[in-house]
Amino acid sequence: MTKEPSSNENLKVQLPEPATAPIQPTRINTVDAEGQISSPRRSNLVSYLYTDVDPLQSSWPLAAYCFMTGYIDSVSFTAIFVWCGFQTGNSVQLALALARLFQGPVGFRDTSFHIADQQALTSLITFILGAFLGRIGNKMGDKTRAWLVLGTFIQALFTMAAAVTVWQSGQGSVADNRGNPSWTSALTFVAIGFMSASLGLQGIMGKRVNTQFATTIVLTTVWCELMADPKLFQLRHWVKTRDHKLIAVLSLFIGGFVGRALIDKIGAAGTLGVGTGFRLLIALSWFFIPGKK
Template sequence: MATPAPDPASASTSTALSELPAPASSPQRAPLGQRIYEHLNADVDADLSTVPLSIFCFMTGFIDALTFSACYVWCAFQTGNTVQLSLAIGRLFTGPYPREIGFQIPDQQALCSLITFLIGAFIGRIGDKLGSRKRIWLICGTFIQAAMTLAACLTALYSGQTSFAGVRGQPTWTSPLGFAALGFASASMGLQAHLGTRLGSQFATTVVLTTIWVQFMGDPKLFSPRAPIKSRDHKALAILMLFLGGLIGRALDGTIGAANTFAVGAAIRLLISVSWWWVPRKEPKKEQGGAKQG
């Protein structure tokens, strides 16, 4: 029986089809665990961190209102505490007789605030090892601040002392638990300042606003009607949020007491910690002019 000859047309069609590129397979999505890991270990964009950083500034005023009302100590502004300690040491060598020997209670509280603030800032060095702009560290670092604020709540509560000092020179929080409340509040601000400094945004440290005031008043675009202007608007927002924090902190302190106000502050810090999840990641900069020809 004769074998039929192959059809030339069908053979050429088969050859053409075999030479066509294979259809590209749709990219497979990475497993959920891997995506979460990559998201947590990505660097956040400091320029797009307006929400958590502005609330950091709010917390500066909020916590400072409590410590100043109790013992005339700004737990976030350590310049004044440093000068106060220098004056206390100076009184040991000069002044009217009889000279005061030893640190008085206000001086001890200033020293407590300064030391614990530095401890909080030192804890921030953990982030330098993990990556100071990594999302995982910003979440954990803010959570640690919330834990410190909650500790200030509990120690202020069980100290049994009032939330408000008398005249200057007669502060409250003079018991060991009162000192602990001041210390935990100061440590939380030290850690917050470290996080803000490492991000390097227009909000600076989110703690010291003297520099922000000067930069704001000296901004060449201060009176420009154009908006938005990041260098101007973010500084104005930082100042406004700190003012509102002090206002609301003092109002709550006078209504529900320092311990309960610290609890509110801990809850706010917890919300800030969660908010870092949604801050966009830092995109790598595109090279200008393309690759060089060899």
């Protein structure tokens, strides 16, 4: 007697196969400090901007800084015989002005504050303020592209403001002698302040990059270090410690030459306007300096 198969055994339960959909890549967005959603592209840009530049490959922007020192100083010295960048001379000039108060018998001493001394004091104070502004780099990172671009752009704004104030003053660009400066109005004092502040900010930025170009402002130390370089006469090879200093000196010299040549053609205001364009080009150049490895 055979056992017939149960009806349940003949039933085969077929479950539907789960539908498979292609897996879509998920796009992860991050939230910044302000609570705003930032895309990966924006994050990459911010990361790039806040990467330190390689000081060893920053020679050309720093050489351009040296160029601007000679360029702007040529404008101020031609008009008022005051250096907007070289504050050693301005400091000594103010010391001499103070010493005049004690020269000669009482009642016959020169107690006036000469206009040249006023201009030197203006340059010194605003240079210090511009250098102090460079402390923003402590927060953003002294060698980051973000700060180097922003700081150079601020220098350009200062230079542009100097150009506008000189133009509005309507005064000449070339002084006949030290006793007869070309700039005497209040607006030109403002221009001196903006030019000095731009160089003060440039000086602290150049110093923080920490290269053979030093501050890109005062080259007295650069000259001394150049003469003391043990590889000074190795002419067949590239020597960074020597050749970068030579580039700094040459750049400043060319800047002074170009600035003075332009003053004769387009005046001090036009020369400072061209200098604003130079500053903007330097600011853009920091975008392309390779990052520090």
